[in-house]
Amino acid sequence: MLTGKLIHPEIMRVLSLCGHGDKILIADGNYPLASKTGESEKVYLGLTPGLPTVTDVLEALLGAGNVEKMEVMQPEDGSTPEIFDEFKKLLPEVPMEKLGRWEFYDACCEKCVRLSISTGESRTFANVLLTVGCA
Secondary structure (H helix, E strand, C coil): CCCCCCCCHHHHHHHHHCCCCCEEEEECCCCCCCCCCCCCEEEECCCECCECCHHHHHHHHHCCCCEEEEEEECCCCCCCCHHHHHHHHHCCCCCEEEECHHHHHHHHCCCCEEEEEECCCCCCCCCEEEEECCC
16 A cells, blocks of 8 residues: 555656656646647646646655756746745755746757646646656
8 A cells, every 4th residue: 555645656657767867847737738748748637727736746746756956937027926935845955947938848848858747726837847866
């Protein structure tokens, strides 16, 4: 019986194949997952508007491996979405790189992105691209 937070079999399967430097996208419900994630495995978790949130999924993933970097989509107006603070609270030692919208989309289409997860998150700019760290 599993005792950790993460119990989704497909997510666990793909995570087990990830190595140092591979990437995982956790996306809000507005993110164009089908067209902006390249060849990555795609998992659609959105159940209702708002559920699960990106941070719900992030919390579940944190027990499954190490993260060495996170990348986020910076709004064009230069503002900082509140969820960025939540990401920093969950990953206080992990550097955050802010990318422009199109730069973020390009990063999410790279071959090293192994898993892309769509959530029901309704906040905008609530996307985080995680780089897998060493064990």
